[in-house]
Amino acid sequence: MTSDRTTSEDSERPPAIEPSPDNLVCAKCGSALIECIDWVRVNDNCFIGGIDGLQADDYWCPDCEIHDDPVTAEEYCAAHGHREARCTVCGAS
Ligand SMILES: [Zn+2]
Numbered sequence: 055m056t057s058d059r060t061t062s063e064d065s066e067r068p069p070a071i072e073p074s075p076d077n078l079v080c081a082k083c084g085s086a087l088i089e090c091i092d093w094v095r096v097n098d099n100c101f102i103g104g105i106d107g108l109q110a111d112d113y114w115c116p117d118c119e120i121h122d123d124p125v126t127a128e129e130y131c132a133a134h135g136h137r138e139a140r141c142t143v144c145g146a147s
């Protein structure tokens with residue numbers, strides 16, 4: 055056993071996103087894995103973030119491979135219905 059986790063491939067991946075009605079999700083597929091442009095300090099990778107008023111173009115869904123405005127999980131489920139017994143979009147059960 056070693057405590058060195060840097061060799062694990064999983065350590066390269068960002069953590070899973072817990073379903074929540076407050077999550078912003080892809081308007082098309084409901085994925086919470088949408089990405090947006092954010093500010094990170096160049097020299098130390100310090101996350102600055104928190105931009106208001108992003109354009110639709112600034113969002114990206116890696117599942118649909120489209121740029122689109124996200125919606126909240128709550129809105130997505132109101133329009134498309136919940137998924138699975140415990141909704142994988144908003145977490146409702
Ligand atoms: Zn999508």
Ligand SMILES: [Zn+2]
Nearest residue numbers: 131136141144
């Ligand atoms: Zn739901």
